Amino acid sequence: MGKFEVMNHPLIQHKLTIIRDKNCGTREFREVVNEIATLLAFEVSRDMPLEDVDVETPEGTAHAKQLSGKKVAVVPILRAGMGMVDGILDLIPAAKVGHIGMYRDEKTFEPHEYFVKLPNDINKRQIFVVDPMLATGGSAIMAIDALVKRGVDESNIKFVCLVAAPEGVKNLRKAHPGLDIFAAALDDHLENGYIVPGLGDAGDRLFGTK
């Protein structure tokens, strides 16, 4: 079974409080979402494998370490996942970026896929699927389905979000038991498809569409 972890780092918690505030405007919301994404990437990448390497310093030979595992791909679920990409690339600049477009039906909350564009070698990479909100879990499940369908092993995927609802965590773990899930917060419940207390509609707040 993959793990589910809430990232309790004080900076993550402080910044999350800033964007929960309904008076936080688009510009600040966008900036802080990226800052949280950087901090989450730092935490989530803790188990990346290292190998020994000797490097010549100006004073001698250092027996040092370098990353040795799979190369990384960041896969945002459009639109709102786009808000987390730059923050992750700040930390892992060589990562490739794939895109999965998904929207929820306003009445049924069923997800609909409208776009998939991934790096050719996606099934050889360590993948971070990012989306600020894990509500019913429908969008995340369908996005992981899209990757698995293309030969990705779910144990090579980490799902990284800002706010998760208990229902979404449960549904996503049931559909993809091998997946690791990371969130900045686990909130109380869902109401009309929205996370309560949550932070509202992440896509609309990021892009100023409401």
Ligand SMILES: O=P(O)(O)OC[C@H]1O[C@H](OP(=O)(O)OP(=O)(O)O)[C@H](O)[C@@H]1O
């Ligand atoms: O867990 P779920 O119930 O599927 O809900 C979560 C999804 O809803 C939001 O996207 P939305 O459909 O509003 O699209 P947007 O990002 O384009 O605003 C959010 O960014 C997630 O992708």
Ligand SMILES: O=c1cc[nH]c(=O)[nH]1
């Ligand atoms: O609370 C929610 C639920 C789904 N999508 C959002 O943007 N916010």
Ligand SMILES: [Mg+2]
């Ligand atoms: Mg939205």
